[in-house]
Amino acid sequence: MNSALKIGLVSISDRASSGIYEDQGIPALGEWLAQVLTTPFTLETRLIADEQSLIEQTLVELVDVAACQLVLTTGGTGPAKRDVTPEATRAVMDKEMPGFGEQMRQISLHFVPTAILSRQTAVIRGNSLILNLPGQPKSIKETLEGLKNDQGQTLVPGIFSAIPYCIQLLDGPYIETDPAIVKSFRPKSAIRH
Numbered sequence: 772m773n774s775a776l777k778i779g780l781v782s783i784s785d786r787a788s789s790g791i792y793e794d795q796g797i798p799a800l801g802e803w804l805a806q807v808l809t810t811p812f813t814l815e816t817r818l819i820a821d822e823q824s825l826i827e828q829t830l831v832e833l834v835d836v837a838a839c840q841l842v843l844t845t846g847g848t849g850p851a852k853r854d855v856t857p858e859a860t861r862a863v864m865d866k867e868m869p870g871f872g873e874q875m876r877q878i879s880l881h882f883v884p885t886a887i888l889s890r891q892t893a894v895i896r897g898n899s900l901i902l903n904l905p906g907q908p909k910s911i912k913e914t915l916e917g918l919k920n921d922q923g924q925t926l927v928p929g930i931f932s933a934i935p936y937c938i939q940l941l942d943g944p945y946i947e948t949d950p951a952i953v954k955s956f957r958p959k960s961a962i963r964h
């Protein structure tokens with residue numbers, strides 16, 4: 772199976788979803804993906820409140836019905852009572868991919884000491900990867916892209932480097948990126964020319 776790339780974006784914020792402020796999560800995710808992906812893709816976007824059952828329902832629908840091979844959530848990963856995104860994500864998983872959360876916290880510590888407050892994780896459901904990002908819109912680029920010096924050299928690799936190969940291992944489309952922004956890493960045997 773090697774269908775066209777479809778990515779689900781879920782912004783989870785009580786205030787953005789009720790109109791108290793404008794959602795910046797989905798635009799930030801969409802703009803970043805448009806810059807980095809050289810593979811054509813389509814988006815399915817959802818803006819929802821921090822309600823566990825609604826988050827679970829949305830993730831299931833994006834994977835099982837809309838057939839997104841990758842789903843990125845933003846928001847609701849912190850310690851506050853209504854932050855339940857990781858619980859909802861785990862509730863719909865087949866298996867957990869804890870390395871993504873570990874690496875994102877490592878990256879984020881280069882930007883903010885409160886990075887350890889994010890409980891973000893990643894999971895596999897069916898043939899799809901679901902990944903939690905923090906709610907702060909600037910954290911999207913920080914965690915996906917990593918940290919570069921003034922000369923543009925990578926100091927800490929962002930987690931997106933590992934996503935194309937992960938999707939490939941799940942029998943999804945072959946995803947390519949602009950290496951000047953994020954170099955996708957694959958073992959030599961998995962590279963297609």
Ligand SMILES: Nc1ncnc2c1ncn2[C@@H]1O[C@H](COP(=O)(O)OP(=O)(O)OP(=O)(O)O)[C@@H](O)[C@H]1O
Binds near residue numbers: 785787793908
């Ligand atoms: N979707 C969003 N759009 C714009 N800014 C956001 C969004 N989500 C979070 N932020 C910003 O990042 C900060 C930290 O995000 P966090 O997810 O902790 O928000 P929150 O306090 O849980 O509130 P809410 O769920 O209502 O966004 C917020 O105070 C807000 O300034």
Ligand SMILES: Nc1nc2c(c(=O)[nH]1)N[C@H]1C(S)=C(S)[C@@H](COP(=O)(O)O)O[C@H]1N2
Binds near residue numbers: 905
């Ligand atoms: N890269 C990055 N990671 C970050 C942040 C940030 O600004 N940049 N904010 C942190 C803060 S302040 C919190 S409370 C947690 C959880 O945020 P969330 O509840 O919006 O998901 O993410 C953390 N991770």
